[in-house]
Amino acid sequence: MLIGDTRGPTQASISRIFTRITNIMSTKAAEEINMPSTPQQLSTSAQAFSSVTNFPPVIEAIDGTHVAIKAPSIDEAMYCDSGYPLEPFLMTPVTNPTNEAEELYYRALVRTRVIVELTLGVVKNCFRCIHRFGGELQYTPLRSAKIVSVCLLLHNRCVSRSIPDPNNHLPEEDMPIEAHVVGAGDRGGTGRQTRDEIIPEFYGRKGV
Template identity: 45%
Template sequence: MLLMQHGMVYEGDSGYPLEPFLLTPFLNPGTRGEERYNRSHKQTRVIVEQTFGILKSRFRCLHSSGGSLQYHPRKCAKIAAACMLLHNRCVRRRILVPELLEDREELEDRIDEPQGAHGNHVKRVRAEIVENYFA
């Protein structure tokens, strides 16, 4: 399967187009499998958003109220990776997370289905994932 040829699949919310490297939710799920896929997709997204919230609370440089990382993208990635490593160390040492910051960028719970350049092919791949794992 094209999406999993490298052992990973990226998930995007409904604001992103369906692409060969990016799975998005169904606009109008028509089967139980598609509904289960959307539910699983949403649960995963919530966990990721909560994790980002925790990281932003612990490391203000990652939160918009603490400024922004105005560096080359590679350096930003290194800073984010360092924050994640330090966070894992804090978890192991049971160091509490500062009060969670409210993220002003509330995500809407809408599901629309923008189309990427690969349209129907990627829809078939996503349908195959639903059939194999959620039906």
């Protein structure tokens, strides 16, 4: 007891505590962080997005961000970013818009997606362990993923309790939308068909 009081807990003890807390909180994050599913949740989410983005009914904005981790010794190629595919339920930008309707669609998509981009920026600014200025996480990909989920859970707690994010913001680290949000493909062509229907219907009129 005397040694513990004067020297503090050992590295092994801290590691065990950290692992236990991370596992508990990441399980909680998996329970709480999810897509809206009930009719009420879907309606509320769509109305919230519509009020700020002028994009056809949206329930979620999806994005990714780079978190530096210790390179895994096997299957390292599995952790590369391949982008998002164009799907009937997942819209991606039009590469090099060729007319006004496509340009309006593109701008509306940017306004929609910037919501999640800003959120990720706030999270990484608050939790420096997942920001590039904090170095890289010296853990396995699975443990690193749990740490990221805990950061997101704590962010949601801060939002629900109106706790402001830190004022000492670090520089932005991610690439602009044009560079990293191009769809990876369109299985069966149904995604492109949906997008081709949305563009003239919602953005074919001037002033939209």
